[in-house]
Amino acid sequence: MPVRIRARDTSDTTDGVGDSATGPDDVQRLPADRLREALNSPPGGLTTQDAARRRTRCGPNQMPRAPGRGAWRLIAAQLTDLFALMLLLASAGTFVIYAMGRPRDTGTLQLAVAILCVVVLNASIGFAQEYSAERTSESLQAMVPHRCRVLRGGEVTDLPAADLVPGDVVLLEAGDAVPADCRLVEAHDVTVNNAALTGESAPVGRSAQAVDAGPLLRARNCVFMGTDVISGSARAVTFATGTATEFGRIFRLAAAAPRQKTPLQHQVAAMARRVAGTALATGGLLFAVRLPAGQGLVPSFVFALGVMVALVPEGLPATLSVSLAIGVRRMARSHALVKKLLAVEALGSTTVVCTDKTGTLTQAEMTVTRIWAGGGTHRVSGVGYAPVGDVQDPDDVRELLLSAALCSNARLLRPEGHGHWRVLGDTTEGALLVAAAKAGVDPAAHETAGPRTTEHPFDAERMLMSTVTGTPARGYEVHVKGAPQAVLGRCSALMTQGGSRPLDETARKAVDVANDELASQGLRVLAVARRTASGPRPDRQEAESGLTFLGLAGMLDPPRPEVSAAVAACRRAGIRIIMLTGDHPLTAEAVARRVGIVRHPDPVVVSGTELGALDEPGLEALLARPGEHLLCRVSPEHKMRVVTALQRRGAVVAVTGDGANDAPALKHADIGVAMGASGTDVAREAAVMVLLDDSFASIATAVRLGRAVYQNIRKFLVYLFSHNIAELVPILAATFVGFPLVPLTAVQVLAIDLGSDVLPALALGAEPPERDVMDRPPRPPHEPLFSPAVLRRILFLGGIQAAGVCAVFFWHINATGIPYAQFTADDPVYRKAITLVQAGIVVSQFFNALAVRTERESIVRAGLFSNPWLLAAGAFGILLMAAISYLPPLQAVFHTAPLNATDWAVLAALGALLLAADEARKAWLRRRTVTAQGGPS
Template sequence: MQDLAAGEVFAALASSPRGLAEEEAAARLRSGGANELPPPRRPAVWRRFAAQFTDLFAVMLLTASAITFLAYALQRPQQPGTLQLAVAILGVVVLNAAIGFAQEYSAERTAESLQAMVPHACRVLRGGERRELPVRGLVPGDVVVLEAGDAVPADCRLVEAHEAAVGNAALTGESAAVRRTAEPSPGPLLGSRNCVFMGTVVAAGSARAVVFATGAATQFGRIFALTEQAPQPRTPLQRQVRVMARRVAVAALLIGTLLFAVRVPTGEPLLPAFVFALGVMVALVPEGLPATLSVSLAFGVRRMARRQALVKRLLAVEALGSTTVVCTDKTGTLTSAEMTVSAVWCGGAEYPVTGVGYAPEGAVSGPGAVRELLRTAALCSNARLVPPAGREGWRVLGDTTEGALLVAAAKAGLDRAAEEGALPRVAEFPFDSARKLMSTVHRTPGGGLAVCAKGAPQQLLDRCAAVAGEGGGPPVPLTAERRAAVAAADAALASRGLRVLAVARRDAAAVPAGAAEAESGLVLLGLVGMLDPPRPEVAEAVRACRRAGIRIVMVTGDHPLTAEAIARRVGIVRGGPPQVATGERLDALDDAALEGLLARPGELLLCRVSPEHKMRVVAAFQRRGEVVAVTGDGANDAPALKHADIGVAMGASGTDVAREAAVMVLLDDSFASIAAAVRLGRSVYLNIRRFLVYLFSHNIGELAPILAATFAGFPLVPITAVQVLAIDLGSDVLPALALGTEPPEPDVMDRPPRSPREPLFSRALVGRFLFLGAVQSVGVCTVFFWHIHASGIPYADFTRETPAYRTAITLSQAAIVVSQFFNALAVRTDRQSVFRVGLLANRKVVAAGLLGVSLMAAISYWPPLQAVFGTAPLTAGDWAVLVAFGVLLLVAEEGRKWAVRRRAARSVPGRGAEHRAPGRGAGAAGGGLPGKGLPGRGLPDKGLPEKGLPDKELPEKGLPDKELPEKGLPDKELPEKGLPDGGGT
């Protein structure tokens, strides 16, 4: 299609310059379908709810409940306690499923946002008449009319083009608008200059085009298909919870089987022995873990939302903390996607320009000297600067480069409308890629004519005979020496990553006959350097990620020089030349060679890449064991966003396709929010490990007395299965959730990323909950057997209704609940004394623990609950003993922390345990975090306070940028030649 002449396009598509007839368009619509993308595939709501019952814990508990119901049916006489146990287990499963489903469903965005990317209406020729039709009604062969500011509704071949330029950033990632032509353009379709594609925007000019692809057949639809095909990888936490669940399940089955085998030979009937073993298995399964995990992650989601980061999948919160590589887009992510003039060279001097973006806020140094230059540049522009309206800020209608010139002119005090009124345009010689210039002719107030020109410096310099004098004074001849000075200024600006334009002017007696005549004998007024500026907060966010041991790789569709300039400004590149690989080079590499490229140490920039390249890079990093976060804002980023472990889309400037594919959306488009989200993600993981220690330690306290009673020959259990469920879901869930609100530790971003292969049940974590569980077991066994022996009743005479037994099992349950209150206080810190951080600092933990104790008191004293649990009232003396055992547990844990601190102090001569080197701190379970080398260790942390950040301490709009160099990069860092002007003026 792209290699045909304009007249041949109509024949190829069975159309005409008058467009299609209504009857033909209707027939094509029926046969080809509407111009819309299929809605994203979502599982039915019932399937999503049913999926909550498929994890291993749920399957185990459902099986246990079914077996218990069967046991109740077979018992003679039937025991109400068995029925209570079966119903309670089933209720636990349903409760966990409901909580998990509700959290996931509320966190996900359910709108079909892909359709919002396509404009709702467009202008079409039908039978020679210009009509406005719904976009979904377009068919191949339709002739559409495009003007500046229009979104392209389908893939089209231009047949007329009048200074048309299209911004392809959403599709290719290139920041500059690209000129379009109606002439044949052989080569790849996406790179052809005579085609425009769905989802892109007409930046300047006007055109007529013939539709050749609609809906899923468009380039946009191809990217959508890639996005749909990309599998959603499991997060590290998902994988580790599955491993943990398998291990717990195996342990529970083995111990239950062992106890069944031990009790049957003693003469106990098979069914009671089986129900007993089943109760032991239930005691070992952390029934409250799924609900605790879901709600804790949801709390992390809410905290991130206050940081302007919307997380759509709960488990992605934790995966953020495991991130080892961030593949970041450039345009709109690191930069503001708003071209900005930052320097003007005129008369041998450089004049800085302050302010960024399209808002005319800032100033031009020496406005008098550059006033004529900026007036000429503004007159020789077709763009329009549009003031804020509604929720939209300042924006440019037309070419963004020309928009930057208009903003600079406004900063110098020039009124574009007034200047055009004083010097009306009478002719224009449009830009073309051959001469790389544009010129306009204006009538002056005195009746004469003035030619204004702008374009690539070298091309314009060759057409100049003079140059503005010092301070913008009268022109002087362009000698070889002055020509060299201009070339040196051009190279200096370009070496800082600036796009450089030259501006010239001359007087004329008559309207020139052509561009060659107009653009000769000009007076060079000077040079303008501009760039798409980095977001102010990005540099600090990059430093934070470096301290955290996270590698940042820029992946962009832009030119390598532009990419390197921005990378240096934000700190992604700091030393010598980085490794740079283009899409062509990636095409030449097989998977093994690509992995080798990514494995090389040092800074890496991937430029001129396609959506397929981005997906290959993400997959290659994942094969190397990396946890990959990908940032992006365009439709071209969507496949990689979905394929990554964490897809991060821009919320304000990003496309709906990108937001749909990502699992995290930055509502403020701030890269700094990524660093804040990683910090919170790491904190969430550490808190998960804390409540794992808390939950599993009391499982030891429940199991140990049961084992002790079995081997001591006591005929009944020290704690019943219904009591176990009451502890797991009544007394323990709220304190576990409260532990999830612990603020991040001070050095959480000074540690290397946690290895994805590090087990959730690390040796340190298991050792810690075994230690705490052992202390609890001593207390539970002591109070239970002390009361049994104090009664003076032989073991064989005990029944479930014996008052001494009811009091003993009440003591067992209360001992676990009270010790867990002190346990929750103890596990809030890993090595630091809890008394140092404040025993009651986390009021949520204290309140939740007291609520659990109150529930235990109700079970002990309230007759209806006594009947359900078979308990008895406790005395004040009983409570005093239980509190003493709780204090003993807290003291024991403080002693363990003291030993860890002492050992750490001996391992680091001259330094206490509280001042160990960053990145070597203990994990949440008291052990170190294995990791990789942490680059940038020597960088001071100026952005994040040392004491940890509660929610209110991070500014919502990102961190201030204290590191952006005012003068750009030294000349030696980039080649002397300037950036390609991209065909723009």
């Protein structure tokens, strides 16, 4: 009875797919004929009818589309913001008061409409910013090739990859993307690039031979969706499609991972709750105080509403959204695309960066850097696939590089347009071709003079390949390259500068020492050998024995040249860097040392197997160990566990990556940073930030800009909330002294908050980063936006403003000698008094904006005119206030009166006093800092 293999994650029970399954281990260990029988897959492929039935049960070979946030959801999110809900409630209550009033008060209706307009304006700005940031394409489908070649009914058919089903026979060649998880049943010199799934930078060989059961991704006879065939050709049987594939498993991990809120989201939410609670409690308390005093229901409600509106920073949501958008644009100019506004600040809060290696720290291009030949080591300069660079003593290595190039199936492709040099085929062979070009070797000319006559492809057992070419002078020659020990074992002679000599034990030890020295530098080492052939087609045994050892080539995936400086900048900023890679520990450590992630002799190097054996407390203890951490051979699950463990320890974690295997960790991190040029679409989909130039240096730039965003947010918070104190205190003062009317109406408050404050706050949000921003440690993740220092400054500046506007209001009211009880809303004296209060707040805020630009540095030194947008915004606010004071239509809406030149001079003097007081505070802070550091007192 045939063994039946279950297609993973399906309920198929017929057609030989799913009957009495024993699991994916059978895919690896069964011989090809037994595998076909188990999957009910005829040699000529499935019939169209069989394939249709299986597709009905298994579903299409594609990932489900991620649900996007529609426009209505984005709008709903803006309208359900806590501040928006408070204002909507206030507007609704005001509409009710207007409707119930007899006679109806037009001013009450104007107030209700004004509050509603504030909500609509804030929601519109926030929606516009979020909508533009959310418009990223659902690009996961691009990871699955659109078409593939399949045997159906004995004929080769070109099909959409989505139509592939378990049991289909797929034909693969170099350059093809693997359309599903398949078991090879025929393989000829096949290598695949598994970097998208495993993170390994080097291509890996594949064969059709049965292997022992083990981790499926390590099975040498399987290929997987989302990977590429680098060389060779193969015939494979599909055993998993769609979400049942290894790629689908990673997709499910990424989909299940919750999107983490940024520190700023948590802090803004906490701040909104506190402000909203304070506003509602204060308004309710004053309503309860005034109602029994005989003020009436409607006047008491309007008064309480004015208090609540004065406490709520109506302009904050719009200011925050636009300020973050300014950060987005700045980061875009620095090649960092941010998909969510609040992520701008998150990277500035980062305490740990978990970085991938291949394509992130390195260029994802193999490069020969050392050649051992003739008894000595020769350096090779230049990086990447561009044949630009030099070989030290090229005459000594030309024979080695010629044989290596002739034993190659790769091709070096010239740039097209504004592109760059590329390799078609195995990247290792491409690196050898580039090194040959640097040494002045032209393999194409040699192939023209003596074409290839025989090839014995690479396989996993021999660990080498060989070719036979003709030469006009020496007849036929065999060229061999492969693993050093495999090639050395077939050699009987060694080429030296003096010619060929027997390969004795001393010579073998010299080769071993050279191989170990290259490997210790993290280089991938290949050996090259040659011999004369008796004819054009020697059998493999003859071709690969009695060889002359030419030497060794050491290559690596070179670090990006700008990474070292970026790593150093992150270190200065107090950010810990942990490498997470699928590569070998020696390779990972070599790259880490080159870029400066590892500087000490004994880093903490942990393999994926060791990580998997740790429980959660053990993992946290490992990550808490002092020193530099390199986590190698890790799986997607390992990366997610590491991120979670760091977050439990209070870290703000940024994760970089480019492969599909990075997607779950990218989504689970506080901020996921994907590579834009070389990264896979699934990684870009999971991340909230995409580096358009794939440069790790852009991360350091983004950290600097993110920190500047947070600093600027605090600046305009001080700016906004300090004038809220100036709005609230006069209202409270009027209550306690028994003045029957409010010194500042709710409509005036809205005009200040949106008409005069938003533009200066935005200009503060555009302040450039301070010079020492990257020399400070990360701010504590749980530090509130309203830190003690911020609160002290708000109270300091707000107290000065409040004292000034209270003084001008009561000075003007008391100067008339009219008793408080006789004042009415239409009294010209009262109207001018409330105009003085509104204008006093607007003018003092102009000087306040100049003060909050710096924390300790004098504004004179920073430059009064260094932020022209701030000056223009302040001037606009003052001009708007003048219009409210002088234009009759606006006077009717705001109940204001015209001010004279003396009034404006008094208000300007109060504003200048505020700036002078803050300059004195900064000078005191500077002196205290100098004294604390041991300077002159």
